[in-house]
Amino acid sequence: xxxxxxxxxxxxxxxxxxxxxxxxxxxxxxxxxxxxxxxxxxxxxxxxxxxxxxxxxxxxxxxxxxxxxxxxxxxxxxxxxxxxxxxxxxxxxxxxxxxxxxxxxxxxxxxxxxxxxxxxxxxxxxxxxxxxxxxxxxxxxxxxxxxxxxxxxxxxxxxxxxxxxxxxxxxxxxxxxxxxxxxxxxxxxxxxxxxxxxxxxxxxxxxxxxxxxxxxxxxxxxxxxxxxxxxxxxxxxxxxxxxxxxxxxxxxxxxxxxxxxxxxxxxxxxxxxxxxxxxxxxxxxxxxxxxxxxxxxxxxx
Amino acid sequence: xxxxxxxxxxxxxxxxxxxxxxxxxxxxxxxxxxxxxxxxxxxxxxxxxxxxxxxxxxxxxxxxxxxxxxxxxxxxxxxxxxxxxxxxxxxxxxxxxxxxxxxxxxxxxxxxxxxxxxxxxxxxxxxxxxxxxxxxxxxxxxxxxxxxxxxxxxxxxxxxxxxxxxxxxxxxxxxxxxxxxxxxxxxxxxxxxxxxxxxxxxxxxxxxxxxxxxxxxxxxxxxxxxxxxxxxxxxxxxxxxxxxxxxxxxxxxxxxxxxxxxxxxxxxxxxxxxxxxxxxxxxxxxxxxxxxxxxxxxx
Ligand SMILES: [Zn+2]
Numbered sequence: 001x002x003x004x005x006x007x008x009x010x011x012x013x014x015x016x017x018x019x020x021x022x023x024x025x026x027x028x029x030x031x032x033x034x035x036x037x038x039x040x041x042x043x044x045x046x047x048x049x050x051x052x053x054x055x056x057x058x059x060x061x062x063x064x065x066x067x068x069x070x071x072x073x074x075x076x077x078x079x080x081x082x083x084x085x086x087x088x089x090x091x092x093x094x095x096x097x098x099x100x101x102x103x104x105x106x107x108x109x110x111x112x113x114x115x116x117x118x119x120x121x122x123x124x125x126x127x128x129x130x131x132x133x134x135x136x137x138x139x140x141x142x143x144x145x146x147x148x149x150x151x152x153x154x155x156x157x158x159x160x161x162x163x164x165x166x167x168x169x170x171x172x173x174x175x176x177x178x179x180x181x182x183x184x185x186x187x188x189x190x191x192x193x194x195x196x197x198x199x200x201x202x203x204x205x206x207x208x209x210x211x212x213x214x215x216x217x218x219x220x221x222x223x224x225x226x227x228x229x230x231x232x233x234x235x236x237x238x239x240x241x242x243x244x245x246x247x248x249x250x251x252x253x254x255x256x257x258x259x260x261x262x263x264x265x266x267x268x269x270x271x272x273x274x275x276x277x278x279x280x281x282x283x284x285x286x287x288x289x290x291x292x293x294x295x296x297x298x299x300x301x
Numbered sequence: 302x303x304x305x306x307x308x309x310x311x312x313x314x315x316x317x318x319x320x321x322x323x324x325x326x327x328x329x330x331x332x333x334x335x336x337x338x339x340x341x342x343x344x345x346x347x348x349x350x351x352x353x354x355x356x357x358x359x360x361x362x363x364x365x366x367x368x369x370x371x372x373x374x375x376x377x378x379x380x381x382x383x384x385x386x387x388x389x390x391x392x393x394x395x396x397x398x399x400x401x402x403x404x405x406x407x408x409x410x411x412x413x414x415x416x417x418x419x420x421x422x423x424x425x426x427x428x429x430x431x432x433x434x435x436x437x438x439x440x441x442x443x444x445x446x447x448x449x450x451x452x453x454x455x456x457x458x459x460x461x462x463x464x465x466x467x468x469x470x471x472x473x474x475x476x477x478x479x480x481x482x483x484x485x486x487x488x489x490x491x492x493x494x495x496x497x498x499x500x501x502x503x504x505x506x507x508x509x510x511x512x513x514x515x516x517x518x519x520x521x522x523x524x525x526x527x528x529x530x531x532x533x534x535x536x537x538x539x540x541x542x543x544x545x546x547x548x549x550x551x552x553x554x555x556x557x558x559x560x561x562x563x564x565x566x567x568x569x570x571x572x573x574x575x576x577x578x579x580x581x582x583x584x585x586x587x588x589x590x591x592x593x594x595x596x597x598x599x600x
Contacts, residue, residue: 046418049419050419050420050421053419053421054421054422054425055452055453057421057422058422058453092347092350092351093415093419094354094419096350096351096352096353096354096355097354097421097424098354098357098421098423098424129351259358260358
């Protein structure tokens with residue numbers, strides 16, 4: 001049983017959902033993020049948020065996967081200041097929703113003043129609503145961006161145990177863990193983190209507060225990254241308990257600080273939820289899911 | 302904690318809902334809810350949006366499970382209102398909706414629109430099931446019709462099933478589209494309040510065409526369809542009905558028997574008499590549309 005606590009399902013196909021469910025993924029978190037191109041107005045942001053709390057959650061449920069999300073204005077779009085202002089105003093309308101488990105993904109991209117302002121406003125909101133925070137760390141200038149994010153979080157009095165710092169690497173892991181944060185690692189082919197490297201990280205740092213995710217999105221990415229990494233860890237002698245922590249349990253402990261990410265939700269769904277979520281098969285449209293999964297390379301580099 | 306009804310005015314739905322929550326919600330969350338209700342009443346917009354989202358988390362998500370007596374009181378307060386499938390959180394959400402100042406329709410409607418536009422799945426259900434309790438129903442009709450365009454069957458059902466709003470407020474065209482869409486997505490018709498009161502020739506005509514087309518393609522016809530056709534059965538319908546009556550499944554035959562009885566023409570009578578056993582079951586009241594619905598969707 002695994003969780004992918006960072007995946008952009010809106011960009012994925014139903015085949016992906018089927019394969020994820022077969023691979024043992026029981027729950028996912030979809031953080032609000034960039035669409036790959038800039039949004040031209042706040043209305044399209046509104047509809048994106050409402051699909052994260054609405055249709056995407058329904059679609060995932062049709063494949064037996066519990067879907068949660070995080071809501072936030074991402075760093076790139078914080079730089080469009082007029083749009084940013086409207087989106088920040090919109091956040092209270094979405095952050096209180098039942099399946100919203102954190103404010104995120106927020107943080108830095110270019111490390112501009114506008115990005116910093118949006119980050120600060122959203123940290124205050126997270127504090128006010130007692131929600132965890134998911135921090136996106138930048139691709140460029142990662143180390144400085146990561147440290148700067150943590151400095152600002154501490155300035156705002158948000159407790160490190162309420163914050164998941166994502167997209168870590170060998171350079172950032174130690175400082176993030178030392179300062180008391182959850183450290184998430186994105187297994188994303190070619191650019192972010194490979195799963196063999198991930199195995200080494202768990203060997204070095206253990207499993208305390210370490211979280212594995214796929215960040216699979218509209219790019220070349222792998223929605224099975226969490227399961228493949230878990231398999232690789234097991235095959236290289238990492239204890240089962242550590243695999244369960246990094247690929248399942250730590251995500252629950254981090255995000256259930258929202259009160260909205262509880263194992264019971266997928267282990268014993270209440271009758272009401274079951275009736276609601278599994279009735280009405282509009283995505284499958286009468287087709288049977290194809291269960292022929294090809295064997296794939298388990299190494300993600 | 303039953304409402305004491307000493308004078309003749311029936312309790313309002315809001316009073317009932319608040320009373321039902323009393324024994325099942327703990328003091329602190331109930332105080333939280335009362336506080337939010339007061340804030341919403343005073344016009345606090347952001348309290349409305351946040352409290353509407355947080356409500357189930359605070360007061361609980363378990364089923365409300367009103368007693369038979371409570372359901373009677375609900376009927377008395379608002380005819381057709383059926384909260385038997387509601388959850389506690391949904392009741393709290395409805396109380397918040399009922400607290401929005403509504404004397405001035407424009408700002409009231411703008412707030413509701415904002416909630417509808419940002420709703421997650423359970424919120425959508427709560428909003429649509431609350432429709433019959435809300436003031437200014439005429440403003441809410443387009444929203445209800447739009448909600449029926451969903452692909453999510455349980456949201457469709459929140460509007461179409463156990464809800465008096467469509468019968469009371471929909472035009473004939475909107476009502477007919479709702480019934481047609483239900484047949485297309487496999488949603489039951491029997492739980493639609495007013496299903497027999499709102500039969501009409503235009504709907505029957507569309508359904509007769511649809512059934513004929515299905516039969517020509519050797520595809521199954523939803524048995525409940527005949528419920529709207531019966532009173533308006535024409536030659537085409539009677540021909541299709543006769544064929545199904547002779548060779549259909551058990552539930553199809555039961556549906557046709559009921560439809561033939563509703564048709565009350567000599568031809569219909571003749572077809573019915575070809576199966577005396579079904580005709581006598583019909584006379585004894587053993588065949589019902591609810592039974593047809595239950596059998597058609599059982600599995
Ligand atoms: Zn992401």
